[in-house]
Amino acid sequence: MNATPVIAIFDVGKTNKKLFLFDEHYRIVFEKTLQFTETTDEDGDPCENLEALTEWGRSSLKELTELGEFDIKALNFSAYGASFVHIDKVGKPVAPLYNYLKPFPEDLKKKFYDDYGGEIPVSMITASPVLGNLNSGMQLYRLKYKKPEVFDKIDYSLHLPQYLSYLITGQAYSDITSIGCHTNLWNFPQDNYHEWVLREGIAEKLAPLFSSADVVEARAFWKDFKVGIGLHDSSSALIPYLACFNEPFVLISTGTWCITLNPFNKYPLTEEELKQDCLCYMSYRGEPVKASRLFAGNEHETETKRLATHFNKPNDFYKTVEYDEKIINALTGNNPAAPEIKFAERNLSDYKNYETAYHRLILDIMWQQLASTKLVIQDENVNRIFVDGGFSKNAIYMHLLAEAFPDMEVYAASVAQATAVGAALAIHKHWNSKPLPGDIIDLKFYAKPSIV
Structure with a gap:
């Protein structure tokens, strides 16, 4: 054999x-x-x-x-x-x-x-x-x-x-x-x-x-x-997307940090962007990748523990909460503008149940995500957003992201072990005689809410 x-x-x-x-x-x-x-x-x-x-x-x-x-x-x-x-x-x-x-x-x-x-x-x-x-x-x-x-x-x-x-x-x-x-x-x-x-x-x-x-x-x-000489993990995780997609996109890589990466933004980093926690990574091709960072995964972990304690639920109860447009409409009403406070400052007694409070948490995170991601889009040619990591599996986050960016195509993306796959793809031509497979990335499209 x-x-x-x-x-x-x-x-x-x-x-x-x-x-x-x-x-x-x-x-x-x-x-x-x-x-x-x-x-x-x-x-x-x-x-x-x-x-x-x-x-x-x-x-x-x-x-x-x-x-x-x-x-x-x-x-x-x-x-x-x-x-x-x-x-x-x-x-x-x-x-x-x-x-x-x-x-x-x-x-x-x-x-x-x-x-x-x-x-x-x-x-x-x-x-x-x-x-x-x-x-x-x-x-x-x-x-x-x-x-x-x-x-x-x-x-x-x-x-x-x-x-x-x-x-x-x-x-x-x-x-x-x-x-x-x-x-x-x-x-x-x-x-x-x-x-x-x-x-x-x-x-x-x-x-x-x-x-x-x-x-x-x-x-x-x-x-x-x-033997390859190795890559920084954040840059490596971007490689499957660069290998599979030629048209401009941004990738929101979610975990403890939600990092928005735009490999197609060629504008120099500005002082104002720096003050708002933007930076540049470097792609394996040696090209700057403008990025913005948001500590949203950490906030989510902290606040879901607070929710669990207040409503007497397991820490991971949020995984059972389905997207409910009626709750979103009730929370935003006629004032969809960004709130002036963060969820950590909210009184949980104001919410009748866990589900409503959790929708409020993701809404509050989404306003921050909208501002963070907009910092690095800056290009009318970018019309697709890919989300990988923990929040890509969160239907409430994904639906709200599609609503926040109504002119963009929003996808939940999944690459099994993206960082490791990226390191393999970087030196593909040296070890693999087969063409790049077209099924490395699984995509799920999230349509913007329809207007009734």
């Missing part, structure tokens, strides 16, 4: 570490998930267990090569961003994998922005709101001034996806999807590193840039592989 040709994808999230094998039709033929207990850095702050992650990467590939039913043609990696692994000349990590939520020293933040022209100018050029350690370039800046003995040992600082690739290939590269994502490193107008990266000696700690669509030839466990 012939072994099935596959690609292996290591998909590393903050919580779950996943390993997939996809066949040439992008069907999952093997899946494994692990979770690691966090450790702490030298300051006692929580951080990824880098030793366990490294061992998992190496041992998992060995395990896969021993599965006789599969012929692994290629490997690629996707992982969360804003995370550097700092290695010395022999590839050994010289520092913890610092958590991007680790507090950033205020004195150093002030020095940086004072030296380089202020928060707004730097943010506009780098398309990076001021986010502390979430601006991963600032982690290197911090090491230089607070831990120079560690900084001096660094040969290369690799973003996490590129470190995972390095474990297999032994070759250090940087990837534009990681470098270009709210790092403070990239000068978007000049399409190069920002001046501060050169002046501070940071550039020499960054490995050469390499295309996300190309591969490195490598040999491991007596087998040859074509």
Whole structure:
């Protein structure tokens, strides 16, 4: 029996570490998930267990090569961003994998922005709101001034996806999807590193840039592989849509954050957009992707717990609530304008039942979503909105979104393991002789409400 040709994808999230094998039709033929207990850095702050992650990467590939039913043609990696692994000349990590939520020293933040022209100018050029350690370039800046003995040992600082690739290939590269994502490193107008990266000696700690669509030839466990250099997970999740649709669209990727991504918005980031939490990601093709962020998933989780307590229901009772246009009409009446308060400020005793209060919650979230998404549409040629993630399965959210954007086609979209599929698609031509399948994305159309 012939072994099935596959690609292996290591998909590393903050919580779950996943390993997939996809066949040439992008069907999952093997899946494994692990979770690691966090450790702490030298300051006692929580951080990824880098030793366990490294061992998992190496041992998992060995395990896969021993599965006789599969012929692994290629490997690629996707992982969360804003995370550097700092290695010395022999590839050994010289520092913890610092958590991007680790507090950033205020004195150093002030020095940086004072030296380089202020928060707004730097943010506009780098398309990076001021986010502390979430601006991963600032982690290197911090090491230089607070831990120079560690900084001096660094040969290369690799973003996490590129470190995972390095474990297999032994070759250090940087990837534009990681470098270009709210790092403070990239000068978007000049399409190069920002001046501060050169002046501070940071550039020499960054490995050469390499295309996300190309591969490195490598040999491991007596087998040859074509190996991608890895991608930032948010950019990777966009790839199935870019591969399947040529006409302009926006994607609302929903989870804890609802991130509206517009790969077709070519307008430079403005000061006003920055103040409203807009930024730019970078596509695997090296093109800016304007994005806006809304903390709506977190709000939904918090407020549904409050609803459950008040109405004596299970925490997930909202999953049973169906869209009811009569409730929406009763709540909005003759005043469909956006409310001036958020749901957290509302008195739940004003609502006769859970269902009515939950419709009010989604209405309040939708007004925020409307404003957030409008920030990045800015193009009359965009006429489709795709929604993936948790809210794509929420009929009330989807119906209200269709009503909020009556001139757009609104779809709930589903891609099984979109981030992992994106990493496989990025290097499709190097391992897969078959054409791209047309059924990677499942779509459900939501029509705007009819006028009776």
